[in-house]
Amino acid sequence: xxxxxxxxxxxxxxxxxxxxxxxxxxxxxxxxxxxxxxxxxxxxxxxxxxxxxxxxxxxxxxxxxxxxxxxxxxxxxxxxxxxxxxxxxxxxxxxxxxxxxxxxxxxxxxxxxxxxxxxxxxxxxxxxxxxxxxxxxxxxxxxxxxxxxxxxxxxxxxxxxxxxxxxxxxxxxxx
Amino acid sequence: xxxxxxxxxxxxxxxxxxxxxxxxxxxxxxxxxxxxxxxxxxxxxxxxxxxxxxxxxxxxxxxxxxxxxxxxxxxxxxxxxxxxxxxxxxxxxxxxxxxxxxxxxxxxxxxxxxxxxxxxxxxxxxxxxxxxxxxxxxxxxxxxxxxxxxxxxxxxxxxxxxxxxxxxxxxxxxxxxxxxxxxxxxxxxxxxxxxxxxxxxxxxxxxxxxxxxxxxxxxxxxxxxxxxxxxxxxxxxxxxxxxxxxxxxxxxxxxxxxxxxxxxxxxxxxxxxxxxxxxxxxxxxxxxxxxxxxxxxxxxxxxxxxxxxxxxxxxxxxxxxxxxxxxxxxxxxxxxxxxxxxxxxxxxxxxxxxxxxxxxxxxxxxxxxxxxxxxxxxxxxxxxxxxxxxxxxxxxxxxxxxxxxxxxxxxxxxxxxxxxxxxxxxxxx
Numbered sequence: 001x002x003x004x005x006x007x008x009x010x011x012x013x014x015x016x017x018x019x020x021x022x023x024x025x026x027x028x029x030x031x032x033x034x035x036x037x038x039x040x041x042x043x044x045x046x047x048x049x050x051x052x053x054x055x056x057x058x059x060x061x062x063x064x065x066x067x068x069x070x071x072x073x074x075x076x077x078x079x080x081x082x083x084x085x086x087x088x089x090x091x092x093x094x095x096x097x098x099x100x101x102x103x104x105x106x107x108x109x110x111x112x113x114x115x116x117x118x119x120x121x122x123x124x125x126x127x128x129x130x131x132x133x134x135x136x137x138x139x140x141x142x143x144x145x146x147x148x149x150x151x152x153x154x155x156x157x158x159x160x161x162x163x164x165x166x167x168x169x170x171x172x173x174x175x
Numbered sequence: 176x177x178x179x180x181x182x183x184x185x186x187x188x189x190x191x192x193x194x195x196x197x198x199x200x201x202x203x204x205x206x207x208x209x210x211x212x213x214x215x216x217x218x219x220x221x222x223x224x225x226x227x228x229x230x231x232x233x234x235x236x237x238x239x240x241x242x243x244x245x246x247x248x249x250x251x252x253x254x255x256x257x258x259x260x261x262x263x264x265x266x267x268x269x270x271x272x273x274x275x276x277x278x279x280x281x282x283x284x285x286x287x288x289x290x291x292x293x294x295x296x297x298x299x300x301x302x303x304x305x306x307x308x309x310x311x312x313x314x315x316x317x318x319x320x321x322x323x324x325x326x327x328x329x330x331x332x333x334x335x336x337x338x339x340x341x342x343x344x345x346x347x348x349x350x351x352x353x354x355x356x357x358x359x360x361x362x363x364x365x366x367x368x369x370x371x372x373x374x375x376x377x378x379x380x381x382x383x384x385x386x387x388x389x390x391x392x393x394x395x396x397x398x399x400x401x402x403x404x405x406x407x408x409x410x411x412x413x414x415x416x417x418x419x420x421x422x423x424x425x426x427x428x429x430x431x432x433x434x435x436x437x438x439x440x441x442x443x444x445x446x447x448x449x450x451x452x453x454x455x456x457x458x459x460x461x462x463x464x465x466x467x468x469x470x471x472x473x474x475x476x477x478x479x480x481x482x483x484x485x486x487x488x489x490x491x492x493x494x495x496x497x498x499x500x501x502x503x504x505x506x507x508x509x510x511x512x513x514x515x516x517x518x519x520x521x522x523x524x525x526x527x528x529x530x531x532x533x534x535x536x537x538x539x540x541x542x543x544x545x546x547x548x549x550x551x552x553x554x555x556x557x558x559x560x561x562x563x564x565x566x567x568x569x570x571x572x573x574x575x576x577x578x579x580x581x582x583x584x585x586x587x588x589x590x591x592x593x594x595x596x597x598x599x600x601x602x603x604x
Binding site for chain 2: 153
């Protein structure tokens with residue numbers, strides 16, 4: 001077998017009541033309850049998402065280590081997950097994330113022009129953050145909203161059929 | 176709306192948009208009648224699976240594997256936990272149908288998963304939803320709450336002794352998790368890297384236990400098949416291509432849309448339903464089943480029907496039902512470069528031919544687009560693509576290779592012109 005079907009359980013020598021925050025632990029516990037008791041690590045993705053949201057949109061190494069300790073996982077197993085999935089950021093980000101879909105249907109529907117507009121007007125390259133710390137601009141792979149091209153995800157909200165004028169309005173309305 | 180539209184997964188679509196996703200709305204179209212009947216009568220699961228086999232329902236996620244057959248692989252009577260997993264990791268470029276099922280008719284997916292659980296002996300189900308789908312997830316979670324409150328999910332349902340618990344699991348942005356074994360790895364809290372098969376998930380799946388994984392649309396089709404019969408479903412489509420199917424019509428069309436229409440509908444009718452090619456332009460090409468399948472020239476598509484077997488005859492695949500329309504005047508080298516970058520970004524890195532090859536393809540295409548192409552680059556592309564396809568654990572390698580080979584086959588002159596003259600044959604820019 002090329003995969004292991006046993007959890008990588010590692011018990012860390014730490015008082016779990018000191019990890020993260022009580023609210024985060026309670027939220028993570030709700031996810032842990034969905035999986036078999038020995039498979040706490042199944043909750044690592046929702047846990048990282050919760051912790052990232054709580055930390056202004058990014059994950060520090062220290063936070064990942066705390067998630068590892070809380071879920072009885074090796075730290076490296078948590079790093080593997082955090083580096084693999086596109087929605088985790090491992091460096092500080094702007095107050096908002098503007099993710100423009102650049103996959104084929106959105107591309108045919110004007111995503112390229114939209115990206116050029118954002119780059120020029122806000123002086124930020126894909127993957128970068130504006131000087132004022134307001135926006136992190138990302139080029140995203142297919143958002144699954146292809147019939148409303150081009151699609152943009154701003155933080156957790158989809159905006160569809162977005163023109164350069166529309167994105168300016170959306171960005172203006174952000175704090 | 177024609178009377179043969181929106182008959183299965185979109186059967187709540189005609190209801191008021193502000194309430195069509197509620198339990199009450201779903202009940203008004205016959206929802207949960209099948210699940211309650213099963214709980215009351217406890218029919219032999221084989222009977223239900225036979226009905227699915229009769230329906231010729233094939234997997235709606237892209238592979239088109241017969242659903243009834245897949246369910247029959249499960250060792251139902253073997254002791255131990257078994258799982259039903261729904262693949263809502265919709266991410267194949269061009270595909271936007273599962274999102275709408277969860278937004279507009281989430282209860283039907285819940286009922287389909289519960290029935291699937293009963294048929295394969297699974298008392299626990301997970302719906303793996305891609306991480307970006309916050310809104311559809313909220314809808315689905317709301318429906319789950321309603322279903323639990325109504326006693327349709329949980330333990331000893333309606334006093335039947337049947338248990339079924341259903342949970343959502345949110346991803347975090349990885350196309351590869353739509354591959355079923357990568358999805359299982361992800362559910363187990365790991366990187367989404369596909370598993371080598373065998374063992375197949377029906378033998379050793381989630382947590383090493385027997386597991387069936389089906390696409391959202393596949394599972395949501397099940398309640399209607401049991402209500403109206405497998406024969407009815409089959410007759411909506413064509414032999415071996417049962418039922419209606421959701422098609423996402425995107426790209427250069429006047430009215431991009433999702434259509435639930437019978438399999439076997441002529442492509443030209445589908446194009447017309449979407450308002451035709453945008454801006455009154457001529458049709459150049461169609462990618463008929465999501466970005467991973469071979470491109471088909473427009474004139475060939477105009478003579479092709481939209482079902483698994485007809486599209487296979489036209490040299491491509493129905494895939495996920497994502498129909499990407501490309502108008503005359505589009506530079507096909509640019510389109511292919513976009514696809515190549517997608518696969519290079521989404522390769523999980525496990526198999527060398529895919530990890531390295533997808534990057535090569537993207538870089539060579541960039542070079543050609545920048546006007547620095549070399550005459551031997553076209554053969555190089557073909558060669559690299561040929562060395563990825565069939566040499567990887569999962570189908571992402573094939574998915575990256577097939578567009579390259581088909582674009583070169585049908586639009587070689589555009590590539591040659593760009594290499595020779597350093598600019599596009601079809602567009603000024």
